[in-house]
Amino acid sequence: MSSIIDEHAIRSAPLRRTPYRYAVLADSFTDPALTRRLGAEFPREGFALSDRERAEPGQKRYRTFDHQLVRHDRPHTANLAALSPLWQQLVAELRAPGYRAALASLVPQAPDDLALEVRLTRYGPGCWIEPHTDRPDKVVTHLFYFNTGWQSAWQGDFRVLNGPDIEDVADRVRPALGTSLIMIRSDRSWHGVPPVSADCPQDRLTLLVHLHHPDGAR
Ligand SMILES: O=C(O)CCC(=O)C(=O)O
Numbered sequence: 001m002s003s004i005i006d007e008h009a010i011r012s013a014p015l016r017r018t019p020y021r022y023a024v025l026a027d028s029f030t031d032p033a034l035t036r037r038l039g040a041e042f043p044r045e046g047f048a049l050s051d052r053e054r055a056e057p058g059q060k061r062y063r064t065f066d067h068q069l070v071r072h073d074r075p076h077t078a079n080l081a082a083l084s085p086l087w088q089q090l091v092a093e094l095r096a097p098g099y100r101a102a103l104a105s106l107v108p109q110a111p112d113d114l115a116l117e118v119r120l121t122r123y124g125p126g127c128w129i130e131p132h133t134d135r136p137d138k139v140v141t142h143l144f145y146f147n148t149g150w151q152s153a154w155q156g157d158f159r160v161l162n163g164p165d166i167e168d169v170a171d172r173v174r175p176a177l178g179t180s181l182i183m184i185r186s187d188r189s190w191h192g193v194p195p196v197s198a199d200c201p202q203d204r205l206t207l208l209v210h211l212h213h214p215d216g217a218r
C-alpha cells in the first residue's frame with residue numbers, strides 16, 4: 001500500500017508565526033478513503049484514565065483517557081498488536097525515518113537524536129487539558145484528529161492561546177477527521193482544550209506525536 005501520511009503536506013506546512021510557530025493541515029493523509037477508514041477504525045479498547053485535576057505547582061492539570069503506542073522510540077507491543085492493520089501501518093509510518101525527517105524539517109537546527117512518543121487519547125464528557133506550553137524537552141508536537149460532525153457547542157476545540165488564559169484565544173481548531181496541527185514548542189506555545197460538554201455524544205479522538213530530547217519524559 002502507498003503511504004498514508006502526506007509527508008509533502010508536512011514539509012510545506014504553512015507555519016504561522018504568531019503567537020508562536022504552528023500550522024494546521026486540513027488534509028493530513030494522502031487518500032480520503034484511507035482517512036475515512038482511519039476514523040472508523042480508531043481504537044476503542046484499552047484506554048486508561050489519566051486524571052490529574054489537582055496538580056503540584058508547575059504541573060498541568062488534565063483529565064483524559066490515554067493509550068500509549070510508542071514511548072522513547074520503543075513500541076508498546078501489546079497495544080500495537082490490538083490495532084487494525086491500517087492503524088498498524090500508520091504507526092509504522094510514524095516510526096519511519098521519512099516522517100520524522102519531514103516533521104523535524106520544520107524546526108530550525110533540530111537535533112538528529114530526537115526520540116519519538118506516540119499516544120492515542122479519547123476525551124469523554126468533562127475531559128480537558130488546562131493551558132500549558134508543553135515541557136521544555138518537547139521539540140515539536142503533531143496532533144491528528146478523527147471526529148466526524150463535531151459541533152462547536154460540544155467545546156473541546158484545540159485552542160492556540162496568547163498566554164495562560166484559556167479565553168485569550170488566538171485560534172481554534174476543530175477535532176475534525178483528517179485535520180492535524182503541528183506546534184513548535186517554545187516558552188510561548190500556550191495551548192489547551194476546554195472541557196468537552198456533558199451532553200457530547202461522541203468521544204473526542206486524538207493521535208498525539210511528540211519528538212523530544214532523548215533524556216526527557218512526560
Ligand atoms: O488533544 C489535544 O488537542 C491537545 C493535547 C495536548 O496538548 C497534550 O497532550 O499536551
Ligand SMILES: [Fe+2]
Nearest residue numbers: 132133134191
Ligand atoms: Fe500539549
